[in-house]
Amino acid sequence: MTVRAPAKVNLQLAVGPLRDDGYHDLVNVFHAVSLVDEVTAVPADRLEVTVEAAPTARVAIEGVPVDGGNLAVRAALLVAERLGVEPQAALRIRKAIPVAGGMAGGSADAAAALVACARLWDDREDPLLTRDDLLELGAVLGSDVPFALVGGTAVGVGRGERLTPALTRGTFHWVFATADGGLSTPEVYAECDRLRDARGERAPWPEVSQALMTALATGDVKALGAALDNDLQAPALALRPALRRTLATGRDHGAIGALVSGSGPTCAFLAESEEHAGELAAALDGSGVAQSVVRAHGPVPGATII
Numbered sequence: 001m002t003v004r005a006p007a008k009v010n011l012q013l014a015v016g017p018l019r020d021d022g023y024h025d026l027v028n029v030f031h032a033v034s035l036v037d038e039v040t041a042v043p044a045d046r047l048e049v050t051v052e053a054a055p056t057a058r059v060a061i062e063g064v065p066v067d068g069g070n071l072a073v074r075a076a077l078l079v080a081e082r083l084g085v086e087p088q089a090a091l092r093i094r095k096a097i098p099v100a101g102g103m104a105g106g107s108a109d110a111a112a113a114l115v116a117c118a119r120l121w122d123d124r125e126d127p128l129l130t131r132d133d134l135l136e137l138g139a140v141l142g143s144d145v146p147f148a149l150v151g152g153t154a155v156g157v158g159r160g161e162r163l164t165p166a167l168t169r170g171t172f173h174w175v176f177a178t179a180d181g182g183l184s185t186p187e188v189y190a191e192c193d194r195l196r197d198a199r200g201e202r203a204p205w206p207e208v209s210q211a212l213m214t215a216l217a218t219g220d221v222k223a224l225g226a227a228l229d230n231d232l233q234a235p236a237l238a239l240r241p242a243l244r245r246t247l248a249t250g251r252d253h254g255a256i257g258a259l260v261s262g263s264g265p266t267c268a269f270l271a272e273s274e275e276h277a278g279e280l281a282a283a284l285d286g287s288g289v290a291q292s293v294v295r296a297h298g299p300v301p302g303a304t305i306i
């Protein structure tokens with residue numbers, strides 16, 4: 001059973017107040033792109049996991065746990081518990097999504113493992129676990145996991161786990177510049193709070209950008225570029241100042257929009273067309289500001305059995 005799940009870029013990430021449970025209320029507009037991890041689950045005597053880089057991707061997999069800390073393993077355990085079966089499967093994860101890069105690779109693997117194990121351990125025509133059940137299990141695993149199940153473009157509220165699909169038209173072309181070494185998501189959120197405190201600012205209640213929704217619905221790439229907005233960009237740049245040069249390089253080569261993806265450090269560049277994405281990728285590659293440069297388009301579907 002092999003399942004593919006996509007990376008995401010956040011088209012809008014409006015970070016609201018810190019809640020009592022340690023999370024922030026968000027407006028998180030997710031957009032799934034054609035950079036995918038693959039999880040294969042095969043029957044085995046016990047639960048085991050291996051992680052490898054996809055042959056064509058330059059992903060540094062050293063930071064990925066190969067024990068119970070792996071989100072795919074946690075997903076498998078949740079599915080087994082819900083189905084009342086022994087968690088007997090060998091999971092093979094093939095990563096193309098940068099690790100700790102702000103593109104939700106771990107969440108993609110969790111979503112893929114939820115789907116793969118649910119199917120492997122329950123092949124009835126009318127499966128016990130519904131799509132809603134998987135979304136609920138996803139939200140237990142992480143705020144970004146439900147979106148990796150549904151894909152497309154969607155507005156997430158709450159922690160980002162309560163999703164509504166967004167209307168979009170056409171395909172958008174992206175270039176991603178990865179960086180050496182990841183950024184820790186909790187540290188970037190903490191830096192966001194610290195910067196606001198230092199400026200004496202109170203976190204505003206997050207609101208969906210209507211300019212962004214209109215740009216998506218009309219497929220207007222220039223308007224989309226202008227509407228991209230990420231409240232975690234300033235804290236990510238404070239923690240990793242070198243990313244300023246990466247963003248500037250993309251802009252200098254005509255990117256319609258340039259922003260840090262989620263909590264970073266991957267930088268995302270919106271291209272005017274597929275052809276422009278090729279030129280932009282070549283320019284970024286040649287400039288030496290990125291560990292690697294990857295092209296992708298969106299929106300694409302969420303976790304899919306192949």
Ligand SMILES: C[C@@](CO)(OP(=O)(O)O)[C@H](O)COP(=O)(O)OP(=O)(O)OC[C@H]1O[C@@H](n2ccc(N)nc2=O)[C@H](O)[C@@H]1O
Nearest residue numbers: 022023024102103104142143144159185186189262263264
């Ligand atoms: C920032 C975002 C943007 O999509 O993703 P990445 O860019 O890291 O991929 C997400 O909010 C990350 O979601 P995810 O990686 O699933 O985070 P979780 O495991 O749920 O939470 C990890 C930690 O991030 C912080 N966190 C997460 C979500 C949220 N709404 N408020 C938070 O403050 C908390 O410190 C939490 O303990």
Ligand SMILES: Nc1ncnc2c1ncn2[C@@H]1O[C@H](COP(=O)(O)OP(=O)(O)O)[C@@H](O)[C@H]1O
Nearest residue numbers: 069070071099100101102103104105106107109
């Ligand atoms: N299957 C997985 N793939 C990647 N990272 C994982 C996985 N399972 C757990 N992790 C842990 O989650 C951290 C963040 O992972 P990732 O989802 O790649 O980044 P981000 O949260 O920035 O999008 C990693 O540093 C790693 O310790």
